[in-house]
Amino acid sequence: MRKLSSLATMATLAGLVVIGPVPSASAAAAAATCRDNYDGATAGWMYAYDKANCEGYLGGAQLDDNNWGNSLGGFQGSDDNKATSIINKGEYSQVKFYNYTRPHGDDLNPHICLTRAEGFASNLSDDYWEGLKLFGTVNNSISAHQWVDTTSCSALAE
Ligand SMILES: [Ca+2]
Ligand SMILES: [Ca+2]
Incomplete structure (x- = not known):
């Protein structure tokens, strides 16, 4: 030692x-900033972090993960309800984040999306599910994600 x-x-x-x-x-x-994390990220992947400005790596995924709290996929166990900053370095899609694990009935599962053009959201404290405060903050409440096309989202993270 x-x-x-x-x-x-x-x-x-x-x-x-x-x-x-x-x-x-x-x-x-x-x-601290998400810029260096984004620049160093692998094309085609998304990532999430425990703290603002992409500090405190939680996990990353090239595929969907319908349950951030189970023992499968890019997000597991205590990753559930923990993300505060997120990155999308997908090559053509946007990432749709959900408040509840899937399947839940996606019409009843509040979402927010991060576009490839946006790249990252440094602090989810000022982002709300469905873009509405009544659904609550996205911070520390993401439980699933899915890659979707550009027409599948009504609310975008910034
Ligand atoms: Ca999982
Ligand atoms: Ca949740």
């Missing part, structure tokens, strides 16, 4: 030396 931690320290110091001469770049890296 000691050896490992001293190696880690050396690696950290080496890293500091490398970025040391570029203070503006390291300062920019310190501010």
